[in-house]
Amino acid sequence: MAYDDALADRIRAILLAERDDIREQKMFGGVAFMVGGHMCVGVIREDLMARLGEDGADAALDEPHTRPMDFTGRPMRNMVYVDPAGTTTDEAVRAWIRRALAFVEALPPG
Numbered sequence: 425m426a427y428d429d430a431l432a433d434r435i436r437a438i439l440l441a442e443r444d445d446i447r448e449q450k451m452f453g454g455v456a457f458m459v460g461g462h463m464c465v466g467v468i469r470e471d472l473m474a475r476l477g478e479d480g481a482d483a484a485l486d487e488p489h490t491r492p493m494d495f496t497g498r499p500m501r502n503m504v505y506v507d508p509a510g511t512t513t514d515e516a517v518r519a520w521i522r523r524a525l526a527f528v529e530a531l532p533p534g
Contacts, residue, residue: 446458454469472510474521
């Protein structure tokens with residue numbers, strides 16, 4: 425299993441219920457959900473990946489079940505991984521998606 429299909433399905437359902445500009449793309453050995461041409465959230469192995477911007481990621485790292493995204497061995501300062509314990513409920517997943525959307529929607533069109 426390259427990534428958690430069930431988590432990807434949950435993310436997909438939440439995003440598609442609210443938006444029509446979602447595109448999926450294989451990325452980092454998992455799947456990323458693009459919004460307006462920008463990577464927003466994704467799934468790598470069993471972890472949710474969220475693009476929050478540098479300030480948002482710094483704040484998120486003070487919360488349980490998070491760690492820096494370090495896919496390349498170098499932490500990416502604007503993204504975090506949320507481990508499975510942080511995505512047990514749909515409301516928790518929805519909260520991470522909302523945070524990522526807030527950052528991505530502020531970016532220039534992609």
